[in-house]
Amino acid sequence: MEYIIRKAQILLPSGEIFLGDLGVNQGKISAVAPIITPREETTIIEATGLTLLPGVIDPQVHFREPGLEHKEDLFTASCACAKGGVTSFLEMPNTRPLTVTQAELDDKLERSAAKSLVNYGFFIGATPENLPDLLTANPTCGIKIFMGSSHGALLVSQEEQLEPIFAQGKRLIAVHAEDQARIEQRRREFVGISDPAIHSEIQDEQTALNATQLAVKLSNKYQRRLHILHLSTGIEAEWLRENKADWITTEVTPQHLLLNTEAYEKIGTLAQMNPPLRSPENNGILWQALRDGVIDFIATDHAPHTLAEKAKDYPHSPSGMPGVETALPLMLTQAVAGRCTLAEVSRWMSSAVAKAYQIESKGSITPGYDADLVLVDLNAYRPVLREELLTKCGWSPFEGWNLTGWPVLTMVNGEIVYQNGKVNPEKRGKALNYTKY
Numbered sequence: 001m002e003y004i005i006r007k008a009q010i011l012l013p014s015g016e017i018f019l020g021d022l023g024v025n026q027g028k029i030s031a032v033a034p035i036i037t038p039r040e041e042t043t044i045i046e047a048t049g050l051t052l053l054p055g056v057i058d059p060q061v062h063f064r065e066p067g068l069e070h071k072e073d074l075f076t077a078s079c080a081c082a083k084g085g086v087t088s089f090l091e092m093p094n095t096r097p098l099t100v101t102q103a104e105l106d107d108k109l110e111r112s113a114a115k116s117l118v119n120y121g122f123f124i125g126a127t128p129e130n131l132p133d134l135l136t137a138n139p140t141c142g143i144k145i146f147m148g149s150s151h152g153a154l155l156v157s158q159e160e161q162l163e164p165i166f167a168q169g170k171r172l173i174a175v176h177a178e179d180q181a182r183i184e185q186r187r188r189e190f191v192g193i194s195d196p197a198i199h200s201e202i203q204d205e206q207t208a209l210n211a212t213q214l215a216v217k218l219s220n221k222y223q224r225r226l227h228i229l230h231l232s233t234g235i236e237a238e239w240l241r242e243n244k245a246d247w248i249t250t251e252v253t254p255q256h257l258l259l260n261t262e263a264y265e266k267i268g269t270l271a272q273m274n275p276p277l278r279s280p281e282n283n284g285i286l287w288q289a290l291r292d293g294v295i296d297f298i299a300t301d302h303a304p305h306t307l308a309e310k311a312k313d314y315p316h317s318p319s320g321m322p323g324v325e326t327a328l329p330l331m332l333t334q335a336v337a338g339r340c341t342l343a344e345v346s347r348w349m350s351s352a353v354a355k356a357y358q359i360e361s362k363g364s365i366t367p368g369y370d371a372d373l374v375l376v377d378l379n380a381y382r383p384v385l386r387e388e389l390l391t392k393c394g395w396s397p398f399e400g401w402n403l404t405g406w407p408v409l410t411m412v413n414g415e416i417v418y419q420n421g422k423v424n425p426e427k428r429g430k431a432l433n434y435t436k437y
């Protein structure tokens with residue numbers, strides 16, 4: 001298909017807005033120009049008043065397939081992505097079975113080819129035993145290590161278990177940085193408390209800092225490419241400001257920027273995630289670290305659980321919140337409110353992610369790049385409504401928030417996967433290619 005997106009406010013890689021046309025041909029961005037002349041077969045998409053951004057690349061999601069499809073599956077999750085302007089995702093290995101071998105990686109790639117509307121990539125999970133798999137698995141965006149908040153065999157918490165993983169191989173290591181020994185000790189201290197707010201006390205700021213410092217120490221020792229997932233505390237951000245080598249990246253979630261421990265009073269266990277929400281002061285420090293480039297980009301950590309599961313009493317309630325449908329409008333609403341710029345949001349949600357994971361031909365509006373695009377409306381506000389959500393879990397921690405920047409159209413590899421409130425369930429994305437690994 002050939003398209004012209006007409007008279008859009010196009011966000012260029014320079015950060016400037018260009019009012020004009022964007023051509024799409026054979027899945028690629030073919031031109032950006034004041035006016036593009038259509039051919040007979042060209043479909044025109046009128047975009048007057050709308051803003052065109054690179055599609056979001058969400059570098060941390062948990063889509064639950066295989067094994068936990070009662071929470072989410074690759075089809076429902078990718079529909080939610082299409083609606084949220086997420087055109088590519090990197091998915092985590094804590095499925096059932098865990099993604100810890102080549103065969104399990106291949107299985108996810110095959111399932112996604114059959115079911116996912118958007119582009120996909122997968123992490124391989126580290127266990128204390130699978131170093132050979134970590135060295136050879138392909139294609140993968142990187143190795144995921146749960147240093148804490150374990151998922152069975154995925155837990156790699158001891159320095160002597162971590163060291164060989166950092167020492168051998170070259171590919172990116174992404175860490176969930178929480179100190180498991182401290183979590184276990186504090187769980188014993190606070191046993192019997194069912195107020196979910198205790199979650200942020202048990203897995204406290206020190207719990208996160210300890211593990212981040214250990215991961216950075218090992219990364220420095222071997223000059224190993226390290227990514228610290230979902231940074232949650234100001235103390236980590238301030239420590240990284242002084243101690244982050246240029247081969248280390250980090251990310252933050254919209255939850256850790258926009259929610260804090262006050263959320264437990266309003267939404268109870270729906271606010272429970274790992275690492276936990278922090279005090280309100282942390283929101284501001286994380287924002288500043290993001291603006292200053294100490295934090296490189298944004299991930300949703302989309303981690304759906306059913307409402308029935310979430311309704312269990314703490315600590316039996318599972319940790320995690322969905323996010324792919326709301327992340328872009330949440331951040332664009334912040335931009336319109338003046339907290340950051342549109343160009344920053346796009347850098348944090350697209351180009352910086354593509355750069356960090358060496359994802360080919362994605363993350364910016366550049367002729368020759370894949371036509372992964374999202375057209376958003378920055379003039380209207382609409383609330384997050386439970387009945388409109390496409391994630392199978394059917395809830396959001398942001399219900400009732402009045403947001404702007406909702407996607408009007410999402411395009412993946414030059415194909416329309418979402419338009420005017422409807423997903424196109426027939427479309428399929430592709431496996432991501434990585435340049436370096």
Ligand code: DOR
Nearest residue numbers: 062273274275303319320
């Ligand atoms: O809260 C969380 N839930 N954090 C994670 O890192 C994992 C996730 C899950 O898979 O439920």
